[in-house]
Amino acid sequence: MARGTGQQTRSEAVHDRIRADILGGRLRPGERLKFPELSERYGVSTGAVREALLKLVAKNLVSSEAHHGFQVTDLTERGLADLTDTRTEIESLALRRAIGEGDLAWQGQVLAAHHTFEQTPLAGEDGDEPGEAWLIAHADFHTALLAGCANPRLRDLAASLREEAELYRRWLRPTPGAHDPADPAGHDEHRELLDAVMTRDSERADAALRRLIGFTAEMVLDTESPA
Structure with missing residues (x-):
């Protein structure tokens, strides 16, 4: 139980940081979001990064395509x-x-x-x-x-x-x-x-x-x- 709670907390924290970097312009529209790079950047596991990105997909700040992974939502x-x-x-x-x-x-x-x-x-x-x-x-x-x-x-x-x-x-x-x-x-x-x-x-x-x-x-x- 404690492990799940800790993972959820890390996921929420990295979600907030990625969201802030997107809205703050540090992650640009169309930019690829790769697990290893984000994991190192935010000091969390790739699992926590994945959970965070999935939440951001639901908010349309991040998009996901099969065989292409995640990227900051492109603007059209x-x-x-x-x-x-x-x-x-x-x-x-x-x-x-x-x-x-x-x-x-x-x-x-x-x-x-x-x-x-x-x-x-x-x-x-x-x-x-x-x-x-x-x-x-x-x-x-x-x-x-x-x-x-x-x-x-x-x-x-x-x-x-x-x-x-x-x-x-x-x-x-x-x-x-x-x-x-x-x-x-x-x-x-x-x-x-x-x-x-x-x-x-x-x-x-x-x-x-x-x-x-x-x-x-x-x-x-x-x-x-x-x-």
Whole structure:
């Protein structure tokens, strides 16, 4: 029993590290993920690496093909279109449920997460946009929005789709005009979404969320030099 628990713990730890390296750009889209190299890199057994990769396959951050092994999910415009369509429908449903089921404490959580997000600079310390702190604050706000939904499976599915979208966000560059130059972080849209949640206006919230998710679809994949 203890051995199984230890193996599970190691698998979860390496899962978190591989996920962070993928979302952080240290493992690039399309990069092959070989057991011996990952085992040495993270200091765990190949069994723990395999378990971690299988979990990441379920989250669509890693792909697997027979006779080709595992690789970081490659990014395509078709994949982005399908992801955006699915994510829009699932998150919209979860948000509507959250507005109908969430209590006052949930609204307070959303308000606090939005305040942190709005006060977080878009650019990171190295001048890159968006910065790590902004990405975290942005993800936390969207997580808080759906926390009022009472269905944990729906929340988990929405979170998985949003995390896959973050992989695209890391490697896509905005199309000129996709955001208002005066509001590159989309704060106006996020405020609109916040106001709709505070007044429990599900129609208005749905429209604002769909616009925000649509921004990702307006990005163009830079296949030659991801940045």
